[in-house]
Amino acid sequence: MQALSHLECFVKSAESGSFSAAARLLAITPAAVSKNVARLEAALGVRLFQRSTRKLSLTEGGEHFLHQISAALTTLADAVHHVSEQDRQPAGTLRVSMGQAFGRAYMVPLLDAFLRRYPAIVPDWRFENRQVDLIGEGFDAGIGGGLDLKPGMVARELGRIHIVAVASASYMAGKRKPRSPSDLSAFDGIMRRASHTGRINQYSLRNAAGDAAAADLRPRVIFDDPEAICQAAMMGLGVALLPMPFAVPWLQNGALVRVLPGWSADAGPVSLYYPAKKLLPARTRVFVDFVIEQFRERDFARLIQSDKVARA
Template sequence: MNQLMAIRAFARVVEAGSFTKAADSLDMPNASLSKLVQELEAHLGVRLLQRTTRRVTVTPEGQHYYDKTGLILKELEDVDTSFSISRSKPRGHLRIDVGGSTARDVLIPALPDFLARYPDIRIDLGVSDRAVDMVGDNVDCVIRGGALDNSSLIARHIGNAAMVTCATPAYLKQFGVPAYPDELKNGHRLVSYVSSQNGRAMPFRFERNKEKAEIKVEHRVGVNESNAHLAAGLAGIGVIQTFAYAAAPALADGSLVEILKKWRPAPYPFHVVYPQNRHVTHRLRVFIDWLVEAFPQRL
């Protein structure tokens, strides 16, 4: 038995909560991973995992073993990195999760520069606005906007995006152009962005000098994905509040018209986020550093 490989296999099952997910993340057959864990249990003489047809749970002995060996694996990775980081170019596989419009308008257009700098790094992008289980889905980092409420994650600020409120010319001709935020409460149709995490509609926020306003009214349509949210605005369904970078082409060609310019919301913060108990590899570190440099230029 390759004990180190078996320990790593066991750790991935614990983190992923599934043999199938763990095997996929390690690029090995499910049967091979299962055999490694069984050999490790036989070597230790204890049951580390309880398996049923539906789920995998960690035994008390398994949790203790995971906690102890996790420290060893991290120290070993640190040693390996300290020797390799100065000798070799960063290489390997990065799994990154990012929201729809941010992927389309910000990250992907900038990505050729990163790939040119680091040709030995391979990237898989998960593109959606849903909340992702970073440990279970074996994601290296997530790019997200807005407030952060998970203290188990490490976040690095990478930029701020301007927000705009807009609608189509046809919509404004029919319903009128509001001069103040409160006018949106009377006779206007709003298309809200709905959080995929809690199902709540994000309020329309406005700010002028030190004066702030927040509009919470029943929306005509709610959308939980940023590209589709913009598309709803372009379809003339109602007023949307979205990222300036996402709306820029439509504003430039007149498909959308910005309203309430003097009441633009505060800039929207973006962060790159990763688990605090996850070892930061050389490839992830250079990607984060590149994001800090490249991201603000495209917001």
């Protein structure tokens, strides 16, 4: 399969923008990638890359060649990999990106059962609050919300995230309970600044009757991290608008209470996303199936939308 390895080096170098990045994805040395690309160029009689000390860019011929072979090479490589895996237990390093707090609260607790079922798989999980380029960065899958999926990606919804108003019981003690989101203007707010826009998040809450109103808290503290917001709310610094996946553990143990039961904002789905390949590596396929199964059994979708988790 020497010719296939040359083509893989070319495609990974083109997608990642450097021989070094391609080498990391292919688990070989940059020198080996460079030699394989050079051999491919010699065999084709065409220069595929313009090389400089700072940049690696495709030539016109390289662009055309990449367009022609990329999809076909992926299909061929998947087929070869699939045949080699058919009679073996799913194995290998499973690289997954997921949000920090979400991963710790909902994914790490699944690890014991997953490893007992698939002992030959080695999870290599990155806890980071961003959407990654799965192919370009060499990930098998990712988990997150607010996705902007590129062509060739598939997303499986795990549940829709609801934003709810929460506070500590000590902060709410002696205060008149708000009856609608507009009443929140009288309360100190622990606000969240969106890391990707720099703006303070604003929400309009809705109830089961379809009534909607803006939740205009009085800014007291501004953070860009939901875990820090949770901590500040538990310290009694004010009311916070939090995604239910972050709030649920603290609502369940009583550290936080719902301030406006029955009111929430729909922030869209949290999803498991992965490449749309007909022949996924076995480690990715069983991981996707396992996560979907576990989240369904644990009724995750209901949990992060429920108005019955805890009430003020």
